[in-house]
Amino acid sequence: MAAEAPATREAPWPVALMSEKVAGWIDRLGQVWVEGEVTQWQVRGGHVYGKLRDLTQDATVSFTVWRSVAQRLTAEFKQGDRVIALVKPNFWVKGGSLTMQVFDLAHVGLGELLERLERLRRQLQSEGLFDEGRKQRLPFLPGRIGLVTGRDSDAEKDVVRNATLRWPGVQFKIHYAAVQGDRAAAEVTAGIRALDADAEVDVIIVARGGGDFQNLLPFSDEAVVRAAAEASTPIVSAIGHEADRPLLDEVADLRASTPTDAAKRVVPDVGEELAGIDQARSRMSGRLSQLFSHETDRIAQLRQRPVLASPDRIVDDRAEELVRWVARGSELADRAIVDRASTLAETRARLTALSPQATLERGYAIVQLPTGDVLRDPAEAPEGTALRVSVVGGKLGATSAGPEA
Incomplete structure (x- = not known):
């Protein structure tokens, strides 16, 4: 009985006693149905360990679904699902941690939301907004990059830092907007349209550093998607979430996996470009050297030919041939004269003999x-x-x- 006396400075409780009493108090709470959003869902050894967050306030609790309960669940669950759960608080005395043991789990509200998104997806796809043929090519080196993102967000820092590292002279025009919550869709839409109207902006990046399904919903809003589709400036979607692709990813001219990836895809690396120029110069120099060497060898071979090695020999050969032809011509001319003189004498004799x-x-x-x-x-x-x-x-x-x- 003395061990259960009220704790005092002079007679404090052992930690184990306090933990047992806390566990007893919590155990008397019994089971309760709660509603929230699954922000973590990990399966280890058949058991499920996760976290459940309040839908409106900043409050999160851990939960455990033992294998025996998990095997009875007929639906599939993942991060971002909105659920109702039958839980019982469980305080672990040895570790001093509080978790919720789940006895039943079901989806709530998500089916209607997913159905609405799927209808919108099909409608936009039927209008051709997802076609590859309408997507624009990004400029090789944008003079100014438009960025729609949250103020002082990691996404902003990642894009600006990585783009500046790749090309120090790159310039940004940033439009800050809420990237989750009720104001997000309207502010992101306004940001896209404002930057698209700016003639100095060559490409627009819409960036957010990932998030759960509920937080990404503004980037599937019809107004945001249509604003991106109507923009004459190329749009890069850098929401940074692989599991759930918002509709903005489908209509954007380029989808980047993360804000860092967007910076790398939009801005060329100055080091790589300089290296490419050096390689091109080296190839050109080698090609010209090879061409000059080939032509030098060809000229040397031409100079070794007899006609170029001893050009006076041709003149001498032709001179001798010309002398022979001149002598032959003179001989033939003399012979022709003698023949014609003899013929003339004979003709003259005949004429004389026949004349009066x-x-x-x-x-x-x-x-x-x-x-x-x-x-x-x-x-x-x-x-x-x-x-x-x-x-x-x-x-x-x-x-x-x-x-x-």
């Missing part, structure tokens, strides 16, 4: 009538006809005595 002069030289005379015709018949020259007689020494005049009897 040759006849006169043999002692004959040619008698011509006054008309100039040669007298061939005495009857043509009656008595008294004037005649002209040609002899070898000249011409004589004569008169016909008429034909002899």
Whole structure:
């Protein structure tokens, strides 16, 4: 009985006694139905260990679903689910920790929400907002990056830091907006439209550092999605949550897995670009050196050919050939002259032998009538006809005595 006396400074309780009393008080609370959002769901050895958060206030408790209970559950659960649970507080004396032992678990409210999102997804998809053909290419090096994110958030720091490290001269225009809660959808929509209207902004990043299903709902809001689809500036979605893809991921021109990934995808790395330029210069230099070497070898081979190695030899060969042809031409010309002279002499001899002069030289005379015709018949020259007689020494005049009897 003394051990259960009220604790005093002089007679304090042992820790075990206090823990047992706390466990007894908590055990008398019994079972209770609670509603909340699952923010952690881990299965180890068939048991489930997780956390349940209040839907409106900042209050979270840990819970355990023993394997025997987990096997009876017909539905599947995950982080972000809104549930009702039959729990019994359980204080672990040895570790001094409080947890909720779950005896039953069921979804509540989530089915309607998921159905509404699925209807919106199908509608937007039927309108072609998710088509790859409408997505824009990001600029190689944006002059100014628009950023829609929470004020002083890790997402903002990650994007700005990593982009600046990759390209120190990059500039930002940041539009701060709530990234969860009732105001988030309207403020994110306003941010996208404001930055899209800015002519200096070349690309817009919408960034949030992950979160549970409920917190990501603003990025599936129809107004946000349509604002991104209507933007003429390329949109990058960097919500940073792999399990649940908000609809903004589907309509954005590029989906980045995290804000850091968005910075790397939007801004080129100056070191890599400089290295690429050096490699290109090296390849060009090597190619030019190879080309020059090839052409030098080709010219050397051409110079070794006889026609270029001894060009005067061709002139000498052609000169000798020309001399031979000149001599041959002169010989042929002389022979032609001799042949033609002999032929001319023969022709002259024949003409001389056949000419009237040759006849006169043999002692004959040619008698011509006054008309100039040669007298061939005495009857043509009656008595008294004037005649002209040609002899070898000249011409004589004569008169016909008429034909002899």
